[in-house]
Amino acid sequence: MRAKSSVWRAWVDTLKAIAADKGVLLLIVIAPVIYGFFYPWPYAAQAVTRVPVAVVDLDHSSLSRQITRLAQASPRIDVRMVIGDEHQAQHALWRGEIEGYALLPRDLKRDVLRGSLAVVTVEANGSYALLNKAVLSGFAEAVGTVSAGVEIKKLQASGQSAPQAQAGRNPISTQMVALFNPTEGYGSYVVPAVALLIIQQTLLMGVAMLVGLWAETDRHRADAATWLGRILGFSSIGYLSGLLYFGWIFWAQDFPRGANTRGGLVLLAFYMPSICTLGALLGVWFGNRERALQVLLFTALPMAFVSGFSWPAEALPEMLQTLRWLFPSTAGIQASLRLNQMGAPLADVAGYLLILAALSTSAGGLLLWVARPAKS
Amino acid sequence: MGVLQAFATSARREAAWLKRSRWDLAMISWVPLLAVALLWWTFSAGLPNRLPIGVLDQDHSAFSRQLIRFMQATPGLQVVRSYDNSTEVTQAMRRAEVYAVVSIPPDFARSLKQGRAAQVTLLHNAQLGTHSSLIQRDVQSAVGTLSVGVELAARNKRGEPALATLVSMEPIKTSLVTLFNPSLNYEQFLAAALIPALLHILAMTAGAWTVGRELRDRSVADWLGPHASWGSTATALLGKLLCPWLGLSMVGTLAMIWLTLGRGWHPPGSLAWVLLALWTFLALSLAMGALASSATRSLRTALSATGFITAPAFAFGGVGFPLQSMPVLARGWAELLPYTHYIRLQMEQFQMAVPLNYSATSLMMLALVATIFILLCAPLLNRCAGRPDTWGGR
Numbered sequence: 001m002r003a004k005s006s007v008w009r010a011w012v013d014t015l016k017a018i019a020a021d022k023g024v025l026l027l028i029v030i031a032p033v034i035y036g037f038f039y040p041w042p043y044a045a046q047a048v049t050r051v052p053v054a055v056v057d058l059d060h061s062s063l064s065r066q067i068t069r070l071a072q073a074s075p076r077i078d079v080r081m082v083i084g085d086e087h088q089a090q091h092a093l094w095r096g097e098i099e100g101y102a103l104l105p106r107d108l109k110r111d112v113l114r115g116s117l118a119v120v121t122v123e124a125n126g127s128y129a130l131l132n133k134a135v136l137s138g139f140a141e142a143v144g145t146v147s148a149g150v151e152i153k154k155l156q157a158s159g160q161s162a163p164q165a166q167a168g169r170n171p172i173s174t175q176m177v178a179l180f181n182p183t184e185g186y187g188s189y190v191v192p193a194v195a196l197l198i199i200q201q202t203l204l205m206g207v208a209m210l211v212g213l214w215a216e217t218d219r220h221r222a223d224a225a226t227w228l229g230r231i232l233g234f235s236s237i238g239y240l241s242g243l244l245y246f247g248w249i250f251w252a253q254d255f256p257r258g259a260n261t262r263g264g265l266v267l268l269a270f271y272m273p274s275i276c277t278l279g280a281l282l283g284v285w286f287g288n289r290e291r292a293l294q295v296l297l298f299t300a301l302p303m304a305f306v307s308g309f310s311w312p313a314e315a316l317p318e319m320l321q322t323l324r325w326l327f328p329s330t331a332g333i334q335a336s337l338r339l340n341q342m343g344a345p346l347a348d349v350a351g352y353l354l355i356l357a358a359l360s361t362s363a364g365g366l367l368l369w370v371a372r373p374a375k376s
Numbered sequence: 377m378g379v380l381q382a383f384a385t386s387a388r389r390e391a392a393w394l395k396r397s398r399w400d401l402a403m404i405s406w407v408p409l410l411a412v413a414l415l416w417w418t419f420s421a422g423l424p425n426r427l428p429i430g431v432l433d434q435d436h437s438a439f440s441r442q443l444i445r446f447m448q449a450t451p452g453l454q455v456v457r458s459y460d461n462s463t464e465v466t467q468a469m470r471r472a473e474v475y476a477v478v479s480i481p482p483d484f485a486r487s488l489k490q491g492r493a494a495q496v497t498l499l500h501n502a503q504l505g506t507h508s509s510l511i512q513r514d515v516q517s518a519v520g521t522l523s524v525g526v527e528l529a530a531r532n533k534r535g536e537p538a539l540a541t542l543v544s545m546e547p548i549k550t551s552l553v554t555l556f557n558p559s560l561n562y563e564q565f566l567a568a569a570l571i572p573a574l575l576h577i578l579a580m581t582a583g584a585w586t587v588g589r590e591l592r593d594r595s596v597a598d599w600l601g602p603h604a605s606w607g608s609t610a611t612a613l614l615g616k617l618l619c620p621w622l623g624l625s626m627v628g629t630l631a632m633i634w635l636t637l638g639r640g641w642h643p644p645g646s647l648a649w650v651l652l653a654l655w656t657f658l659a660l661s662l663a664m665g666a667l668a669s670s671a672t673r674s675l676r677t678a679l680s681a682t683g684f685i686t687a688p689a690f691a692f693g694g695v696g697f698p699l700q701s702m703p704v705l706a707r708g709w710a711e712l713l714p715y716t717h718y719i720r721l722q723m724e725q726f727q728m729a730v731p732l733n734y735s736a737t738s739l740m741m742l743a744l745v746a747t748i749f750i751l752l753c754a755p756l757l758n759r760c761a762g763r764p765d766t767w768g769g770r
Contacts (some may be wrong), residue, residue: 023676023770031680035688042692042702042710051700094730096720099698112548121551127565127727131698133509147548171488171530172523173495174516178502179469186697189505201687209676256503286399289770290592293679294403294585298577300687301570302414311562312475312507315424317417337472341503344470 003225010222010229011236018237021210023289028206028234032241035198036249043187050078051134054089054101057082061109063146067120070142071102077138093125100124100135102143112150130186180342181256188255192341193309195245196271196332201300203238203272204279208292211283220284221373231280231364235272242268246340259343266346267335270356274328277363284371307333331355382601382608386615389599390586394619400585404623408578412571412631419567426454427511430474432465433458437485443496443522447478452514469499475507476500478515488526564641566695568726569719571631572654573690575624576715579658580682582620583665587613587753588675594767596760604761609754617662624662625655636726645725649732649739656742657718661686663749664714670756674769689715695723714742 018024055068072079080098083089089101103121111118120143124135178184214220222230246264250257258264279292286292305311306324313321324330335352338344394401429447433440448455457474459465465477479497487494498515500508590596599616600609629651636643643650664685668678690696692710699707699716710716717738724730760766 023680026680031683034684039688039691042706043697044703044706045701048698048701051698094724094728094734108548117549119549119551125728127723128695128698129565130696130701143548150548171491171493171526172519173493174519175495175497176512177497177499178508179466179499181502181505184502184505184508186505189503190691190696192503205683288399290585290588290675290679291399293676293683294581295399295407297581297679297683297687298411298574301574301577301690302411302418305415305418305566305570309504310506311418311566312424312427312504312510314427315419315421317420320417334472337503338470342470342472342501344472348471 006223006225007229007232010226011233014230014233015236017210018206018233021213024206024210027202027209028237028241031202032199032244035202036195036245037252039194039198040187040191040253043185043190046183046185046187048130048134048186049075051076051100051131051138052080052098053077053135053138054081054083054092054098055079056086056089056101056103057084058106059104059108060084063109063112064104067102067104067142067146070145071139074138074142076134076141093123099128099131100139102139187253190310191253192250192255192257193307193333193337194304195249196336197300197304197307197329199238199241199245199271200275200303200327200329200332201296203234203241203275204282205292205296207234207276207279208283208286208296209289211280212286212292213283213289215284215287215371216289220371222371223373224368227280227364227368227371231273231276234276234279238272238275239268242272250340256341259341260339260345263339263344263346263349264336267332267339267349267353270353270360271328271332271335274356274359274363277360277367278328281363281367281370284367303327303329306330309333309337325355326359328356328359331359379607379611383611383615385601386599386612387618388615390616390619400589403578403585404582404620405627408575408624408627409630411574411578412627415570415574416563416567416631416635419563419570422561422563423452424506424510424562425451427452427476427507428454428456428474429511429515430457430459430465430468430477431455432460432462432477432479434482435480435484439485439488439522439526440480443478443480443518446518446521447515450514450518452510453518465499469501472501472504475504476511476515491530563635563639564726568632568635568722569693569695570690571635572628572657572718572722573693573715575628575631575654575658576661576689576718577682577686579620579624579661580665580668580686581679582624583617583662583667584669584675584678584682585665586616586620586662587666587757588669588678591669591673591760591767592675592770594764596757596767597762597764600757600761604758606751606754606758609758610750613666613750613753613757617659617666621655621659621662624658628654628658643726644729645727646732647725649735650722650725653718653721653735653739653742656739656746657714660714660742660746660749663746663753666753667749667756670753670760672769673760673766676770685713686715689713692716693719695719714745717742 018028055071057064057068068079068082071077086103092098100123105119108118122136122139124132126132181188211220283292286295306316306320307330331352335349338349431444433444444455447453457468459468459477468474469477477499479499484494496519498512500511502508590599600612632651632654636647665678665682668681669675672678692713693716694710699710702710721735721738724735
């Protein structure tokens with residue numbers, strides 16, 4: 001009975017302490033809301049279209065003009081200039097005015113008519129992956145369309161029917177079907193994963209800041225029931241920001257969402273306590289209010305790239321493949337993508353929930369020991 | 377107090393503090409070094425290999441088996457599972473047990489033998505963007521290899537000579553050249569871009585911390601001395617930021633040298649120019665932190681501002697998602713961030729071999745803004761030093 005009431009009291013006290021501390025309030029209540037709109041902002045367009053390019057036309061034939069026209073019609077690229085000098089294109093590339101160009105060689109048409117090989121070179125800027133892809137595929141489609149037209153005409157001339165000629169030209173085609181994130185938008189790939197990291201970092205820093213202040217002023221020591229109440233208090237606020245993302249921000253930004261709503265709710269119940277116990281443990285260790293920010297601000301970047309959503313976990317060094325589970329975000333992101341975006345049943349993410357539970361209990365046990373009540 | 381003396385006294389005072397404060401010294405020395413090493417280590421494989429995919433072979437023909445062999449032989453792919461029906465496929469994809477499944481239709485071999493077009497379907501998981509685009513590329517090239525083989529065989533049967541066949545199959549060949557970083561090596565591309573982004577966060581944090589600590593601990597008047605002038609305060613600030621700047625620049629220099637020369641990569645541009653820009657960029661980041669603390673007079677608020685400005689700087693920097701595709705206002709914000717300009721310069725040297733004069737302006741701008749920020753801090757700090765009632769804000 002006494003333990004129960006001290007859990008309850010600690011829960012209320014923690015919420016009051018959060019409300020009274022504008023620094024902590026800013027971090028764990030306001031920052032998640034702001035980031036929810038600020039972070040997806042650059043990706044609003046989702047796709048890369050109309051990348052500026054140039055066509056270097058050295059042939060000046062009807063065929064080269066046909067390729068140029070088709071390139072101009074491509075939604076991926078935007079032909080800013082048609083020029084007769086490759087150097088000019090190179091300089092425009094350096095100045096960042098264009099991201100790539102196609103070189104239509106002299107005698108392009110003559111070679112094609114004579115049946116000898118003609119090569120159109122497309123040069124794109126590989127330092128930027130998405131721009132590179134848009135330029136290469138935009139030009140490849142334009143040239144490919146013209147090329148196919150030439151070949152089909154030749155095959156038809158040799159007596160094949162149009163569909164036969166079409167099939168003979170490319171006997172096996174590949175149909176690409178995106179099973180999840182069907183629009184293949186950039187934002188809807190990055191943000192649902194980073195959301196879990198934003199929730200973790202704001203909560204982790206907020207909890208470590210408040211507990212750090214308690215430790216600085218030696219108010220942190222408490223019994224198990226009180227610590228349980230405190231962790232539940234922090235987790236309650238975290239749970240709300242989790243709901244904010246899963247329920248509202250994913251919807252407002254029109255990302256894939258809600259594929260397994262109930263599973264998402266269960267995940268949050270495992271995710272928040274693991275973050276909060278870790279945060280409290282760090283706070284006790286720091287023993288200083290501002291230290292949490294100083295030490296934790298930069299950690300989001302490495303955590304994002306070991307979590308496995310953008311950089312495949314298969315490519316991580318073996319030791320890192322194990323160590324990365326120490327961050328709640330790794331299991332949180334993996335489980336959330338499966339539940340919210342891919343619609344996996346809860347049983348499929350049980351392993352991740354288990355990892356989160358193990359993090360909570362081990363960090364919690366350590367916390368109870370280092371922040372045990374002083375012997376009176 | 378002379379200007380030079382203000383610099384030396386302040387630098388000595390900071391060095392003495394760092395000797396006593398384990399945490400503060402760690403945050404400008406071994407912690408950044410460890411974090412940078414972790415980032416490099418993450419991407420040290422360069423290119424992901426053997427991503428797990430599955431197949432749903434409904435044909436069981438020599439052609440379908442050959443396609444599977446081709447895929448297995450592609451270094452980027454690893455065929456780990458074979459499924460019997462689409463229910464199994466859906467479950468495996470949901471679990472992300474495989475990142476893609478290649479489905480081969482029942483009449484695959486028959487269509488090909490009869491000269492009709494056949495189609496394989498690649499189900500991929502676009503929720504994992506990098507995985508899915510690498511797999512799409514590799515599966516397409518495996519299918520392409522088989523397709524060309526089938527077409528060549530068919531034409532040879534009709535009696536066309538091999539060379540003429542190759543030309544007439546594709547009268548205009550597109551030669552796709554990715555200038556700069558042609559293999560899309562992620563170590564050279566992503567790790568090299570992320571390390572400065574990480575140091576940017578650490579440097580602004582250090583700038584905010586170094587100055588904000590004096591305000592929080594009510595020692596600002598003690599630091600600046602009794603007769604602080606604009607000039608003496610500005611130089612005292614420079615002296616104070618010297619140690620963090622040296623520490624972080626050293627880490628950055630080591631990281632860049634390791635990534636390039638240490639890994640046998642000789643970037644086409646100038647490494648020295650990149651290092652000069654990196655040192656300037658870190659000086660600016662420190663000045664931004666110092667200005668945040670001087671203006672808000674609260675270490676905690678300055679650190680929150682640091683998080684807001686520097687943590688998403690990579691997302692706005694145009695490396696992952698290009699600047700030109702951002703909404704106008706987001707692009708405007710991106711252009712205000714120094715990381716955006718620094719990383720463009722680094723890409724130009726590490727990847728594109730752009731002549732130095734193309735980026736001289738952005739380097740000068742970084743230095744100019746850093747100087748202005750330091751000069752702006754001085755009057756703010758002097759005013760603060762004269763008002764003990766504003767000290768100690770948390």
